[in-house]
Amino acid sequence: GQQLNQSPQSMFIQEGEDVSMNCTSSSIFNTWLWYKQDPGEGPVLLIALYKAGELTSNGRLTAQFGITRKDSFLNISASIPSDVGIYFCAGPPAGGTSYGKLTFGQGTILTVHP
């Protein structure tokens, strides 16, 4: 099936630092979604991107839909301890009959040291 390559797999940073993670695919995506999952909870939608080149912010979070439609990145500025969690990129592959199914990246585990 479709694969999303998400990197890095994990990050250990100091509070206040900026964070960047990205997802790449060999296939074109029409939508890119970024989720955060806290331990023992379900993922929460952070940002949704719908058009190639789109740059969208949500507070300290910024995400971009790559021009080639095969990649996306998520930046977190001035990290704080509550940013800890697993971040997933996801999207429905373009074309085909996915019936709304999402392909997920492997996740980036973020640890923030106070």
Added chain:
Amino acid sequence: GAVVSQHPSRVICKSGTSVKIECRSLDFQATTMFWYRQFPKQSLMLMATSNEGSKATYEQGVEKDKFLINHASLTLSTLTVTSAHPEDSSFYICSARRAGGGNEQFFGPGTRLTVL
């Protein structure tokens, strides 16, 4: 808006029993709901896609007779793990896609199943 609830949040059962998990979209109608399974520190694994009023579509390798899915209304889907065994212990998460909405899926808080 776009709140999804799951019940129960955690359940412990004996091997051989059946467990039902409910997924509800609280403030929107969901034509499609999805059931995932997640192992520690891993990504979400889609088990099945549930459309209101029709049979669920299961992913390859997922036993439909073991994981019974019912999507009786536009706000409720249930997953029943039948004759549960310890290897079924996992974190089960549902999501819902808004009727007439985009590709976003809104996730429930998950259900931690432990089979003894």
